[in-house]
Amino acid sequence: MEKKHMVGFIGLGVMGKPMSKNLIKAGYPLVVYDLIGSKMSELVSIGAEGAGSPKDVSKKCEIIITMVPDSPEVEIAVLGENGVIEGVKEGAIVIDMSSINPFTTRKAGEALAKKGVEMLDAPVSGGEEGAIKGELAIMVGGKEEIFKKSLPLFKSMGKSITYVGELGGGEMMKLVNQLIVAVNIAALSEAFMLGAKAGLSAQTMFQALRGGLAGSKVMETKVPRFVERNFAPGFKIDLHIKDLKNALTAAQELKVPVPFASLVGQVMLALSNKGKGANDHGGMVEFWEDIAGGKVK
Ligand code: NAD
Numbered sequence: 001m002e003k004k005h006m007v008g009f010i011g012l013g014v015m016g017k018p019m020s021k022n023l024i025k026a027g028y029p030l031v032v033y034d035l036i037g038s039k040m041s042e043l044v045s046i047g048a049e050g051a052g053s054p055k056d057v058s059k060k061c062e063i064i065i066t067m068v069p070d071s072p073e074v075e076i077a078v079l080g081e082n083g084v085i086e087g088v089k090e091g092a093i094v095i096d097m098s099s100i101n102p103f104t105t106r107k108a109g110e111a112l113a114k115k116g117v118e119m120l121d122a123p124v125s126g127g128e129e130g131a132i133k134g135e136l137a138i139m140v141g142g143k144e145e146i147f148k149k150s151l152p153l154f155k156s157m158g159k160s161i162t163y164v165g166e167l168g169g170g171e172m173m174k175l176v177n178q179l180i181v182a183v184n185i186a187a188l189s190e191a192f193m194l195g196a197k198a199g200l201s202a203q204t205m206f207q208a209l210r211g212g213l214a215g216s217k218v219m220e221t222k223v224p225r226f227v228e229r230n231f232a233p234g235f236k237i238d239l240h241i242k243d244l245k246n247a248l249t250a251a252q253e254l255k256v257p258v259p260f261a262s263l264v265g266q267v268m269l270a271l272s273n274k275g276k277g278a279n280d281h282g283g284m285v286e287f288w289e290d291i292a293g294g295k296v297k
Contacts, residue, residue, distance in 0.1 A: 024043070141164055241268045
């Protein structure tokens with residue numbers, strides 16, 4: 001893929017903004033759009049062109065990326081009124097990098113294929129920090145030749161880029177990722193609360209665990225947040241609830257029992273009901289602190 005191809009970026013939130021900045025840094029001419037107009041100004045000030053709708057983006061671009069919250073928003077942006085599908089040119093590539101239900105991905109892919117447009121699903125892992133540093137892990141589904149063509153674009157946003165197979169495979173992979181992360185944070189919260197009640201400091205537990213089998217990247221990232229009481233997102237509890245909901249839907253479809261995903265989803269829902277849905281998912285520890293009557297510190 002030549003760098004001179006015009007790229008469109010739809011959804012400029014926690015992740016979309018730094019990802020699109022990295023595309024500009026890599027030399028891609030960029031057209032941007034977000035439902036909230038003010039989110040475009042920073043990108044426009046560094047050289048992007050602002051658009052009036054996803055349709056407007058797709059009229060101008062050969063590659064269109066979406067990075068919105070969930071399946072309904074992808075349907076609106078891609079298939080809805082004034083959506084990408086209304087303006088997209090034959091031969092264009094649509095890349096959805098949001099974390100959504102794989103069934104919606106396939107529905108969008110089928111609709112776009114009727115217009116001669118290819119689609120990849122390429123959800124990411126690595127959080128805001130990974131997005132800012134251009135070090136995201138990207139899991140890509142779709143035709144392999146389209147993946148290969150799009151690789152330079154992915155390389156300007158990510159470090160570990162894995163082709164996982166047919167369209168929808170990237171989203172399925174991301175659901176697997178999210179199940180692992182959710183259950184990990186829950187296990188850390190429960191165990192650190194137990195230790196804290198017994199008088200162990202979080203710092204001591206962190207040091208004792210990090211070199212052994214219980215150490216993990218999730219622990220390295222989330223336990224410092226427990227200690228510093230820093231629950232600013234990051235990755236919002238409400239977005240993780242959405243991922244677990246999508247994992248449960250996929251699991252139901254595939255007839256796979258996922259009791260841990262179900263249980264941790266309930267914990268996150270309880271926190272969301274207490275007004276903590278916009279906290280980082282590391283804030284899950286507050287559920288265990290609440291039921292144990294103590295603090296991990
Ligand atoms: P966010 O809520 O910060 O940003 C989403 C943006 O999409 C917002 O600016 C919103 O205005 C815009 N939007 C919503 N509907 C739109 C539409 N129809 N057209 C145009 N713009 C629209 O969310 P985020 O944290 O950037 O996450 C985006 C996606 O990436 C989600 O699927 C999330 O699960 C996934 N993700 C997030 C993280 C993270 O750490 N935040 C990490 C990996 C993956």
